[in-house]
Amino acid sequence: MISNAISSGTVVGAAVQAGTINGGITLYNPPSRPVPRQLPRHRALVDRHDDTARLAALLDAEDPRPVLITGPPGIGTTMLALHLLHQRDTPPGGQLYADLGAHSTTGPARPEDVTARWLRALGITTPPPDLEEASALLRSLTTDRAVAVLLDNAACDEQVRALLPAGRSLVVVTSRTPLTGLLAEGAHHHRLGALPPEAARELLAATAGQAGEGQDLDALAAPCRGVPLALTLTGARLAAGHTIPTAPAADLPLDDLVTHALDQAYDALDDPAARFYRDLGTQPLPGASVDAAMAGAVSRTDPAATAEHIATLTQSGLLLDVDAGEGLFRFALSDGRLHAAALARRTDTAEQTDAGRRRALDWLLAEAFAASRAAHPFRHHAEPRLLYPPPHRAALTTPEQGLAWLRTRGPYLRTALEVADAHGLDDITAHLAHAYWPWLLRERNYPLWTATYDLAVPAATRLTTTAPGPASRWLLADLLGARSNVRRATGDYSGATDDRRAALTIATEDHDREGQAQHLQGLGRVALAAGEHGLARVYLTEALRRCAELGTGRDTGVIRVALAVALHTTGANDAALAHLRLAHEELRACGDDLNAGRALAWKGRVLAQSGEHRLAAHDLASAHNLFIAQHAHAWQGRVLLWTAESQGDQGHTDTAADLLRRARDLCADSPADLADIATAAKRLGVDL
Incomplete structure (x- = not known):
């Protein structure tokens, strides 16, 4: 029989059964993730009654197959598709939308980027990096929870195939040409003609x-x-x-x-509005996207004039409103940017076009830098030198504002990097990768993460020659460290070690003591991930000594957590607990609640494995609350796993089974954590 007693505090929502807990423990259920409703707004259709009736019958079938609508540009395939899907009841899984950019100036959308975005909308905080694995997960999630999907402006069969959900999902694809592979696999085809x-x-x-x-x-x-x-x-x-x-x-x-x-x-536009429209052709954005703030920076117009030009272009039918509150619009035609860019080439000089592109990139970099600094105030930030500093900036001062900006403009990163790299703008390429680090860290889109640093590290290397000095060398070391992190996360321990050693060499040559400590810590974390626990202790102990000398409390606390894990894996639990207690104090003192939660979670883990289950329950529950507040889903899952193991070791198998199921749901996107959950279930004799 399970007996729980809490001497003080409140339990709201899901509780962790853990024997007697002394102290004020409050467990909150995290807010449920909203059902995605990504379909854009649509205008009322004129006519199309026969088209609508035929396609509605196909979508309402018992076992609906994908519907492909084709037609020439401007014929209304997207409007018809939106009308059809908005007419139907939203399926349990919600609505998913993607502009596949068949006629984008920057090339078609990558299926791996779309699946990552969709999986996050469906609750997977860290989508698998492999496209095949991500596609399989999308199908698994939609087997029992159907979704309505619009794949707009598709380029080819392969692009669509990776994005098809499972079950009774409703799928509509638009394209200018028949996708023969999709049709061969059973999709219905409807060719849309002109209006009578x-x-x-x-x-x-x-x-x-x-x-x-x-x-x-x-x-x-x-x-x-x-x-x-x-x-x-x-x-x-x-x-x-x-x-x-x-x-x-x-x-x-x-x-x-x-x-x-x-x-x-x-x-029919006046000269200022015409120039504004041509400038939209230089925006380094994906698909048909238009960002009003970026457009204002390119055209050197203040917010009021920018809004006036956007309104003129919207009223003229050249642009459509996507989210005016966020300043987001799109071209009325999927290849509208091609039209604007062609006009710019005919009307403007090459120097004017180059300057417009640079203003767009400088605006993006300035805003990303401000967002990054707001989102990660503990991090050292390399301030970029802007050729065209934007005069009108968003007010980004809090972590919430910084992360919100990065989430909204995060999809711009890959396109902007590729444009900057293609035009030899090494400073932009390197600094953009540095500024977008908080977004990459949270999104965990490993293919994008890898692609970002595979462009940024060579660019930063060239900068050390074209713009030599401590600043460019520090930036290169920072980017090498960031690439080491993603290589470690994806199992490339050799590459991760090479990058960290190169970064450490730069820091040592430049007498950068903080950098040396940081990169020694990085080497320790790579060694720990690779199972070289003795080597990890050597690196981390030296990193801790150097940070302690520098008096950097937050960095010291982070290193203590890593060192404690290395100590625990080699059985030195007393030393591990001493470091975790100090780390928690240091990290809470500087306001880093996420890493303070990691210190508490590991402390609870070590205590539980030492048989101190009641003390462990207090720390694990407190850590769980911190992770809920920080939206750290993976760490919530790990805490539930460790709590489940503690409960199982005390004989509370029913409680352990419930906790393991909740942990499995939170860690659905982490193969390593799922493997740990399966191992724990087998050891405890629990059937999941």
Whole structure:
């Protein structure tokens, strides 16, 4: 029989059964993750009744198969797909959306990036780095919890195949060409055609509003040949008071008709708005994304003027609102950036285009640096030198603000890095990787993490020659250390060791005592991960000695935790506990609650394995609360695992089984933790 007693404190939500606990323990249930609803807003459809009825019947089938909608640019495949999915009840798993960027200036979206983003939306905090494994996990999660998926603007079969969910999920794919592989595997195909004349007139009238009254709308609609985007652009020009020629465009191929309509909409802009539109072509952003703040920095307009230009482009039909509150928009056409960039090449000098690109990258770097400093105040930050410092900046001062900015603009990183690297901007490439570290650390997207530092380390190496000095050498050492971390996390212990040794050499040559301690700690953590516990103790003991001499309490505390783990693995539990107690005090004193929680968790772990289960329960429960507050899901799972082992060792197998199941749910994305949970369940005789 299990007997629990708490002398003081409150238990709210899930409790850890752990015998008698003395002290104020409060366990909170973390807030449930909202069901994702990623589908963009959509405008009302005009006509398309037959298309909608046929496709709705396919989606509402007992065992729905993917639906592929194809058509020329501007024909409305995306609007129809959104209309279909918004009409249906949201499945239990929610809605997932991805612009696959078949016609992006920076190339199609990578399936591994999309799966990582989707898995995080579905509750997997650290998606698997391998695409095949991530795709399998997506299918596992959606087997019993169907989702509605829109894969917009697909480039090829392989891109789509990796993103298909399982079960009775609803999947709609849009593309300009049939994806023969997808069709061969059973997908339905629907080719979307032009609107009939009556529907074209109706759409033009709805877009033009009062400005269309008294106009010969049939004559004005005829040149648009039933293409919805061309009609929308024409209606927007009418609404703005422009005169619309009625000469037919019959000689234009249908694929060129929308470009012709885009050209006409652009020609109707005043000079400042036209320049603003061309500048959007230089934004190093993925897909059709438009960031108003970045656009203002490129065009050197203040926030009020930027908002005015964005409103003009939205009213003209060239842009669509995605999240105006966050300043996020998109081109009305998936390859709208190509159109803007082509206009810029024809109108602006190469120097103007290069300057616009650099202003965009400088804005991104300045904001990322501020966000990184707010999110990780304990970290040493290398301040970049900006060629064009943006005059208008977001106020990013708290960790919450910094992390929120990084989450929103995190997807910009890969594209910006590749653009900077392609144009030889080594300073931007290196500093962007440095600034985005907090986001990479939390996302745990290992392929992106690896790709980032594989670009940034060579760039930083070149900087030590082109811009020699302590600052560039420190930045190179920092990036080598960061790459060592991801190599350690992915099991490349040799590469991780090489990077840390190279970083330590730089710190030693430059007499950087803090850097030496940091990179000795890194070598110790690599050795610990590789199972070389004796070597880990040597490195970590020396790192601790140097940090203690420098008086850096937070770094000292972090190193103590790593050293304590190394000591515990070799049976020196008393020494490990002494370090963990000191580490907890040091880390709490400087406000680093995440690492303070790690110290408490390991202290509870060591106590439990030493038979001190009641003392262990107090530390593990307190650590669990800290990890909930820090949204550290993996550490929540580890604490539940260790608590389950403690309960099982006391004979409380039912409690242990419940805790192990909860730990398994939290650690679903960590193969190493899942292996530990399975081992614990087998040892305790628990059936999960």
